[in-house]
Amino acid sequence: MVTSALRSKPASTNGHPKKIVARKAARPNKTKWVYLFGEVDQAEKYARSWDGVRALLGGKGANLAEMTRVGLPVPPGFTVTTEACNAFLAAGETFPPGMWEEELVALKKIEALAGKKFGDPKNPLLVSCRSGAKFSMPGMMDTVLNIGLNDEVAEGMIRLTGDARFVYDAYRRLVQMYGTVVLNVADEPFEAVLATHRKRRGVENDAALPPEDLKAITAEFRQIVKAQAGRDFPTDPIEQLKLATMAVFKSWNGKRANDYRKAAGIPHNLGTGVNIVTMVFGNMGDDSGTGVATTRNVSTGEKELEGDFLINAQGEDVVAGIRPTLPISAMKEKMPRAYAQFAKIARLLEKHYRDVQDVEFTIEHGKLWMLQTRDAKRTAQAAIRLAVDLADEKLITRPEAVKRVSPDHVDYFLHPQFDPGDKKAARARGDLIAAGLNVSPGAAVGQLAFDADTAEQWARDKKAVIMVRPETKPDDVHGMLAAKGILTSRGGRTSHAALVARQFGKPAVVGVLTLEVSVENRQFVTAAGRTFNEGDWVSIDGTTGEVFAGKIRTVVPEFNDPYLVKLLKWADDIRQLGVWANADYPRDAERARLYGAEGIGLCRTEHMFFETERLPFVQQMILAKTPEQRAEPLSKLLPFQRADFAGLFKAMDGLPVTIRLIDPPLHEFLPSHDELLHDVTALEMKIQAREREGQALSDILSKRQKMLDAVEMVRQTSYNAGIEIPVGLPTREEQWDSLSSMEHRLQVVEVELKDFTSTLAEKRRMLGAVEGMREQNPMLGLRGVRLGIHMPELVTMQVRAIFEAACQCAKDGVDVHPKIMIPLTAHSAELQMEQSILEAEAKRVMDEQGIEVDYQFGTMIEIPRAALVADRIAEYAQFFSFGTNDLTQTTFGVSRDDAETGFLMEYLEKGILPENPFASIDRDGVGKLMEMGVTLGRQTRPDLEVGICGEHGGDPKSIGLCHKIGLDYVSCSPFRVPIARLAAAHAALGDKADLR
Numbered sequence: 001m002v003t004s005a006l007r008s009k010p011a012s013t014n015g016h017p018k019k020i021v022a023r024k025a026a027r028p029n030k031t032k033w034v035y036l037f038g039e040v041d042q043a044e045k046y047a048r049s050w051d052g053v054r055a056l057l058g059g060k061g062a063n064l065a066e067m068t069r070v071g072l073p074v075p076p077g078f079t080v081t082t083e084a085c086n087a088f089l090a091a092g093e094t095f096p097p098g099m100w101e102e103e104l105v106a107l108k109k110i111e112a113l114a115g116k117k118f119g120d121p122k123n124p125l126l127v128s129c130r131s132g133a134k135f136s137m138p139g140m141m142d143t144v145l146n147i148g149l150n151d152e153v154a155e156g157m158i159r160l161t162g163d164a165r166f167v168y169d170a171y172r173r174l175v176q177m178y179g180t181v182v183l184n185v186a187d188e189p190f191e192a193v194l195a196t197h198r199k200r201r202g203v204e205n206d207a208a209l210p211p212e213d214l215k216a217i218t219a220e221f222r223q224i225v226k227a228q229a230g231r232d233f234p235t236d237p238i239e240q241l242k243l244a245t246m247a248v249f250k251s252w253n254g255k256r257a258n259d260y261r262k263a264a265g266i267p268h269n270l271g272t273g274v275n276i277v278t279m280v281f282g283n284m285g286d287d288s289g290t291g292v293a294t295t296r297n298v299s300t301g302e303k304e305l306e307g308d309f310l311i312n313a314q315g316e317d318v319v320a321g322i323r324p325t326l327p328i329s330a331m332k333e334k335m336p337r338a339y340a341q342f343a344k345i346a347r348l349l350e351k352h353y354r355d356v357q358d359v360e361f362t363i364e365h366g367k368l369w370m371l372q373t374r375d376a377k378r379t380a381q382a383a384i385r386l387a388v389d390l391a392d393e394k395l396i397t398r399p400e401a402v403k404r405v406s407p408d409h410v411d412y413f414l415h416p417q418f419d420p421g422d423k424k425a426a427r428a429r430g431d432l433i434a435a436g437l438n439v440s441p442g443a444a445v446g447q448l449a450f451d452a453d454t455a456e457q458w459a460r461d462k463k464a465v466i467m468v469r470p471e472t473k474p475d476d477v478h479g480m481l482a483a484k485g486i487l488t489s490r491g492g493r494t495s496h497a498a499l500v501a502r503q504f505g506k507p508a509v510v511g512v513l514t515l516e517v518s519v520e521n522r523q524f525v526t527a528a529g530r531t532f533n534e535g536d537w538v539s540i541d542g543t544t545g546e547v548f549a550g551k552i553r554t555v556v557p558e559f560n561d562p563y564l565v566k567l568l569k570w571a572d573d574i575r576q577l578g579v580w581a582n583a584d585y586p587r588d589a590e591r592a593r594l595y596g597a598e599g600i601g602l603c604r605t606e607h608m609f610f611e612t613e614r615l616p617f618v619q620q621m622i623l624a625k626t627p628e629q630r631a632e633p634l635s636k637l638l639p640f641q642r643a644d645f646a647g648l649f650k651a652m653d654g655l656p657v658t659i660r661l662i663d664p665p666l667h668e669f670l671p672s673h674d675e676l677l678h679d680v681t682a683l684e685m686k687i688q689a690r691e692r693e694g695q696a697l698s699d700i701l702s703k704r705q706k707m708l709d710a711v712e713m714v715r716q717t718s719y720n721a722g723i724e725i726p727v728g729l730p731t732r733e734e735q736w737d738s739l740s741s742m743e744h745r746l747q748v749v750e751v752e753l754k755d756f757t758s759t760l761a762e763k764r765r766m767l768g769a770v771e772g773m774r775e776q777n778p779m780l781g782l783r784g785v786r787l788g789i790h791m792p793e794l795v796t797m798q799v800r801a802i803f804e805a806a807c808q809c810a811k812d813g814v815d816v817h818p819k820i821m822i823p824l825t826a827h828s829a830e831l832q833m834e835q836s837i838l839e840a841e842a843k844r845v846m847d848e849q850g851i852e853v854d855y856q857f858g859t860m861i862e863i864p865r866a867a868l869v870a871d872r873i874a875e876y877a878q879f880f881s882f883g884t885n886d887l888t889q890t891t892f893g894v895s896r897d898d899a900e901t902g903f904l905m906e907y908l909e910k911g912i913l914p915e916n917p918f919a920s921i922d923r924d925g926v927g928k929l930m931e932m933g934v935t936l937g938r939q940t941r942p943d944l945e946v947g948i949c950g951e952h953g954g955d956p957k958s959i960g961l962c963h964k965i966g967l968d969y970v971s972c973s974p975f976r977v978p979i980a981r982l983a984a985a986h987a988a989l990g991d992k993a994d995l996r
């Protein structure tokens with residue numbers, strides 16, 4: 001009485017009684033650890049959502065149960081929950097109380113459903129034990145098939161089936177899988193035994209071995225287990241089941257599962273479910289088989305069943321790539337009835353899950369069994385086409401289609417592919433060395449590395465790497481992530497290498513059977529006998545499956561994929577943010593426009609100053625002492641700038657073009673201080689040397705002259721006296737020659753000296769200027785608006801160039817919308833002063849040109865103070881644009897160049913910062929300032945236009961923030977424009993899970 005009163009009291013007084021009572025009733029004190037496939041309703045009630053069911057049962061278990069619920073042919077089975085796994089691991093690897101008993105009860109129930117008995121030789125039930133976490137982790141945790149076999153059961157099964165080959169094939173597989181998965185025995189000795197038997201019988205695959213061999217192999221396998229594991233293979237089926245369940249649980253914490261979760265960003269605390277499934281046999285002869293398939297082509301997106309199929313084989317044979325598989329289309333001829341049923345189920349599953357599925361199935365004596373379904377992984381190209389097709393087929397809505405495509409998928413289209421011309425040339429040269437399966441598209445060029453550690457090390461040394469292996473294993477993931485591309489000689493579309501490559505967007509070619517890869521010798525040999533060693537360059541094309549020797553040039557793909565174009569249009573319909581681009585040159589502007597940019601959010605004028613023909617004028621201007629001296633070089637620069645701007649206005653006809661006035665400190669346009677110092681010293685030394693040489697030359701010259709005079713005198717005297725000229729006296733010609741060559745050298749020395757001296761004077765002047773302009777912290781020095789105030793002639797020239805270009809373009813019929821942007825404002829008074837000068841110049845030009853153009857003056861917000869006083873700044877600025885690179889530097893008080901190569905990485909490793917704030921806007925700090933800037937600015941000027949032009953404008957997460965705080969547009973590099981269009985749509989769709 002008392003207890004029930006106490007229990008009901010809070011329920012009736014705390015405002016939400018019903019749910020608590022209902023939950024208590026549905027969930028008694030005892031946790032349910034095991035769910036039969038037929039109990040999915042119960043699981044859903046407990047977990048409250050489909051997502052919850054997936055978390056509870058794991059993806060594989062949840063979908064097996066779901067397929068059972070909709071009436072598809074799934075072998076009877078049950079799932080031990082992820083909660084049991086977590087409880088097991090938390091309790092130091094012991095089953096939670098009651099779990100094992102529940103598992104045994106469930107086993108009894110599937111015995112009844114299957115009409116067989118576990119461990120009973122007269123009518124034995126065999127099961128598989130399969131792991132399955134909430135998120136699919138390909139190949140991460142292993143499956144054991146054929147559990148329940150021992151010698152007596154095997155003999156019983158032979159009596160029942162009359163097929164000893166089949167029974168011993170199943171038995172030897174059990175021992176092998178059990179050994180490797182549960183008892184941690186290495187796989188090689190097993191494979192070696194199989195190879196020996198295959199060789200002795202002269203057969204290619206294990207299925208062709210006769211029963212007596214398989215029986216002998218089973219015995220040998222048990223010996224291997226005993227020798228390596230130090231214990232016998234367990235012959236008690238119940239013990240087999242128990243140890244297998246434990247092994248799956250433990251594998252959740254294994255190194256390779258951990259590594260994969262880290263790489264894929266899957267939380268470590270989800271745990272895995274264990275699925276116990278009645279065995280169905282694809283290895284019962286030629287009317288049996290097994291396969292894996294996707295309901296559409298997940299490389300291209302084409303609407304066709306795609307997959308691999310094997311006759312007379314068990315599940316893992318297809319995935320392991322040991323035997324050459326048949327395409328799924330071959331099943332149509334070989335097993336038409338099963339195929340028709342399968343095709344129908346495939347369509348049904350797509351409809352049910354509203355997405356393309358990746359399924360596993362087995363056919364036993366002509367009967368089809370479904371063993372797994374999940375949303376298929378897909379290439380970027382396919383992801384976009386599938387989303388568009390599914391929406392066009394009305395399986396999903398357009399917003400859903402947009403949501404299903406990720407920024408990375410779009411990114412693919414903006415990445416390099418091989419230049420077709422260069423590829424053709426390579427082919428003509430005979431450099432196409434092999435071809436395999438095109439499992440993950442994209443072009444990759446790199447040096448061959450034969451193992452994951454080498455690949456990782458080389459990538460760290462900034463080398464481009466192609467990792468090559470016979471096939472990949474989960475232990476190779478770190479190398480695969482570090483490599484530019486992946487190449488394997490074995491494996492199929494569903495191999496580990498293919499799955500991982502697709503997941504992480506790495507170009508990959510697998511199953512290149514003609515390559516003989518020797519990891520020991522660190523080389524591979526092609527069919528034509530060409531040898532490639534570690535470190536050699538190769539180019540692989542994951543889009544076509546081709547492998548080339550050497551390096552092939554890459555180009556960015558055409559942006560005209562019709563599905564991409566369509567999907568981005570849908571994104572445009574959804575998004576509220578504008579997407580503009582940062583472009584300095586007309587060609588960038590054109591590209592941006594092609595990619596869908598709706599304006600230029602940032603043109604950095606200073607980039608134009610660096611061009612060779614302009615730099616001398618820029619330097620002259622900087623070195624000028626007076627405004628008068630400055631006028632001349634500025635007048636030289638004006639036409640250049642005018643032409644630059646005219647080009648931009650034409651490219652962006654009808655759209656806004658935001659031009660930022662000069663921003664960086666002027667010394668950036670001058671030679672570096674150290675270089676100048678070095679030049680000056682070198683010149684001084686050269687001058688000294690020439691001076692010494694000149695002195696020496698004139699000394700010798702004057703002595704020689706004297707000698708010449710003396711000889712001449714002797715000659716004259718002798719002649720006059722009628723004496724013979726003394727022998728050995730140099731001739732006049734000889735003397736003249738040596739004198740004149742010396743005089744010539746002296747002349748050269750003097751010219752050089754003059755040259756060097758004047759260069760030295762110039763360099764010294766430049767050095768003086770550079771020293772005069774030297775700042776301790778240029779980033780916080782004379783730059784931006786400060787520079788404009790300090791040297792108004794410069795920005796006045798820029799404004800004149802902008803307006804002369806705009807007026808001229810307007811006269812030519814171009815629809816121009818210049819926006820003049822002043823950088824680095826901190827105080828409204830700066831803007832007030834700068835603007836009055838520049839507005840006056842703008843008016844002057846328009847008066848001269850006799851035409852008015854529509855324009856705006858605005859400022860960047862990139863100093864915290866500007867955000868804090870945005871209401872005052874908005875009195876002068878007609879628009880704001882956040883310069884989030886400088887704003888991040890000044891908000892954190894760090895210099896990006898120093899931070900990113902230094903302590904910032906340490907901060908990230910130590911978890912002090914969750915993310916690089918220069919890659920993704922720091923929401924709490926910088927984001928707050930931005931939000932304040934928007935709110936304050938619009939208090940003064942409700943129609944204030946606000947955008948962002950920092951690199952962050954192309955980062956999907958930052959775009960989400962920009963949407964949230966009400967910016968009008970984001971501006972990013974032309975190449976990020978398509979990504980920004982999609983990300984802006986995602987931001988507008990928000991976190992809404994259901995977009996149906």
Ligand code: ADP
Pocket residue numbers: 075127128129130131138139140141142143145277278279280281282314315316319360361362371372
């Ligand atoms: P993975 O997660 O690596 O795909 P699975 O648990 O799906 O592992 O099993 C591996 C292979 O074994 C699959 O091809 C699957 O079809 C096959 N398999 C699993 N359980 C059974 C079963 N009860 N009967 C027949 N084949 C099975």
Ligand code: MG
Pocket residue numbers: 360372
């Ligand atoms: Mg599977």
